[in-house]
Amino acid sequence: MEKMEIDDIADDGTYNLLNQGNIHGRKWRHRYVSICLGLLCIVLLAGNIGQLVYSYQAKQDNITCPASTDAPQAAYNALTQNQNDILAAENRRLCSERDALSAEKQQFNAMLRNLTEHNEQLHQICTSLRIERDKLGFSINNVTNKINLLQANYSGLKTACGHIKTSYNELQQTFKDLQSDHNNLTADVSLLNTKYKNLQTEKEELQTRFSLEVKRVQSERNCSFLRKEKDQLQESLQMLNRSNIEIQTNYSLLWKNKELLTTKYAELTKEKEDLQMRCQNLINSTDILKTKDKIGEIPSELLCPTHWRYFKTKCYFVSTVKKNWTESRRACISEGADLVIINNHEEQSFVHGMLHKDQNAWIGLTDSLTEGVWMWVDKTPVTKSYWLPGQPNNYRGQDCGEMVQTDSGGKWNDDGCFSQQLWICEK
Known part of the structure; x- marks a missing residue:
C-alpha cells in the first residue's frame, strides 16, 4: 500500500x-x-x-x-x-x-x-x-496476542493433563498393590480355616482315642492328660479366634480403602474428561482464530450449530427446558461448551436480548467455594457486575447466579443452586 x-x-x-x-x-x-x-x-x-x-x-x-x-x-x-x-x-x-x-x-x-x-x-x-x-x-x-495467550493456556493444560495421567497411573499401581495384599490375606484366612478344620478333626480323633484309652488305662491318668490337651486346644482355639478377628478387621479396613480409592478414581476420571473437553475446546477456539480471515465473509448462522446464535467469534444457546445449576452446566459441557461468562456490557446486552419477557436463566457464576467471593466457572473473578439492587443477599444459602430479564437491560440475581431454571451456554 x-x-x-x-x-x-x-x-x-x-x-x-x-x-x-x-x-x-x-x-x-x-x-x-x-x-x-x-x-x-x-x-x-x-x-x-x-x-x-x-x-x-x-x-x-x-x-x-x-x-x-x-x-x-x-x-x-x-x-x-x-x-x-x-x-x-x-x-x-x-x-x-x-x-x-x-x-x-x-x-x-x-x-x-x-x-x-x-x-x-x-x-x-x-x-x-x-x-x-x-x-x-x-x-x-x-x-x-490472543492466539499467543491461547497457545500458552493450551501448553499449561497439556502439562496439567500429563500430571493427572501420572497421578492416575500411580493410584492404579497402588490399587493393584492393595488388591494383591487383599488376595494374600484372603489366602492366609483360607489357610488358617483349613488348619482350624484339621485341628478340629484331630481333636475329634484324639477324643476318640481318649475314649478307647479309657477302657485300657486308668481313668485318672487319662483325665489329667485330656485336661492338659483340652487346655492346649482351647488356647489354640483362642489364638485362632483372635487371628480370625484381626484378619476380619484388616479385611474391613482394606475394603474401605478400596472404596475410597474407587471413589477417588471416579473423581479423577471425571476431572480428566473435563480437562480433555476443555483442551479440545481451546484447540477448536485456536483453529477458529487462525481461520478468521478465511471465514470473515461467511454468514454468522453457518459458524454455530443449529439453534445457537453467533456474537463476536462465540456461539450462545438458550435452553427450552429447566434444570438446576449443576445439571445445566453438565448439559453445556456435553455440548462442548460451558455456562456463559459475561466480560463486558456488549455481551451483557446480547445475552439479555436472548431472553423473553419475565424469563430467568442460569449463567456461569457461583460463590460455592468461598461465600461472598463470586467466581466464573473458569475460576476467574468477577470484574464487572450487573446485580439487581440489594443483590447478592445469600438468602437461605443462594450460591448460584442467574440472569433476570428486565426492562432496564437485564440484571443478575443470586438463587439457590437447586432451583429449576433455563440456562445459557457459551462456546
Missing part, C-alpha cells in the same frame, strides 16, 4: 509539472500576442502620422505647382489603402487568434479546476485508506 501511495504521489507530481509547463507556455503565448498587437498599433500610428505629413507636404506642393502632383498623390493613396487593408487583415487575424487563445485559456482553466478537485478527492481516499490500514494492523496485532 505504501508503494501505491508513493506511485500516486509521483504521478501527481508529474501531472503538476506538466500542468505548470502548459500554463507557462500559454502565458508566453499571450505575451507574444500582446506584443504583436502593440507593434501593430505602433505601425498603424506611424502610417497615419506619415500620411498626415505627406498630405501636408502635398498641399504645400499643390500651392506651388498644382499641375504636377496628381499622379504621385494617386500612387500614395493606393499604397496607403493597400497598407491599410493589409494591416486591417492582420489586425483581424490577430484578434481571431486572441479570441481562440482566450477560449483555450478558459478550457484549460476548467480542466485545471477539475483536475484539482480530482486530486483533492484522491488525497482524501488515500488518507482514509491509511486510517483503515492502521486499524487493520491494530486488529491483526490483537488477534496475534
Whole structure:
C-alpha cells in the first residue's frame, strides 16, 4: 500500500509539472500576442502620422505647382489603402487568434479546476485508506496476542493433563498393590480355616482315642492328660479366634480403602474428561482464530450449530427446558461448551436480548467455594457486575447466579443452586 501511495504521489507530481509547463507556455503565448498587437498599433500610428505629413507636404506642393502632383498623390493613396487593408487583415487575424487563445485559456482553466478537485478527492481516499490500514494492523496485532495467550493456556493444560495421567497411573499401581495384599490375606484366612478344620478333626480323633484309652488305662491318668490337651486346644482355639478377628478387621479396613480409592478414581476420571473437553475446546477456539480471515465473509448462522446464535467469534444457546445449576452446566459441557461468562456490557446486552419477557436463566457464576467471593466457572473473578439492587443477599444459602430479564437491560440475581431454571451456554 505504501508503494501505491508513493506511485500516486509521483504521478501527481508529474501531472503538476506538466500542468505548470502548459500554463507557462500559454502565458508566453499571450505575451507574444500582446506584443504583436502593440507593434501593430505602433505601425498603424506611424502610417497615419506619415500620411498626415505627406498630405501636408502635398498641399504645400499643390500651392506651388498644382499641375504636377496628381499622379504621385494617386500612387500614395493606393499604397496607403493597400497598407491599410493589409494591416486591417492582420489586425483581424490577430484578434481571431486572441479570441481562440482566450477560449483555450478558459478550457484549460476548467480542466485545471477539475483536475484539482480530482486530486483533492484522491488525497482524501488515500488518507482514509491509511486510517483503515492502521486499524487493520491494530486488529491483526490483537488477534496475534490472543492466539499467543491461547497457545500458552493450551501448553499449561497439556502439562496439567500429563500430571493427572501420572497421578492416575500411580493410584492404579497402588490399587493393584492393595488388591494383591487383599488376595494374600484372603489366602492366609483360607489357610488358617483349613488348619482350624484339621485341628478340629484331630481333636475329634484324639477324643476318640481318649475314649478307647479309657477302657485300657486308668481313668485318672487319662483325665489329667485330656485336661492338659483340652487346655492346649482351647488356647489354640483362642489364638485362632483372635487371628480370625484381626484378619476380619484388616479385611474391613482394606475394603474401605478400596472404596475410597474407587471413589477417588471416579473423581479423577471425571476431572480428566473435563480437562480433555476443555483442551479440545481451546484447540477448536485456536483453529477458529487462525481461520478468521478465511471465514470473515461467511454468514454468522453457518459458524454455530443449529439453534445457537453467533456474537463476536462465540456461539450462545438458550435452553427450552429447566434444570438446576449443576445439571445445566453438565448439559453445556456435553455440548462442548460451558455456562456463559459475561466480560463486558456488549455481551451483557446480547445475552439479555436472548431472553423473553419475565424469563430467568442460569449463567456461569457461583460463590460455592468461598461465600461472598463470586467466581466464573473458569475460576476467574468477577470484574464487572450487573446485580439487581440489594443483590447478592445469600438468602437461605443462594450460591448460584442467574440472569433476570428486565426492562432496564437485564440484571443478575443470586438463587439457590437447586432451583429449576433455563440456562445459557457459551462456546
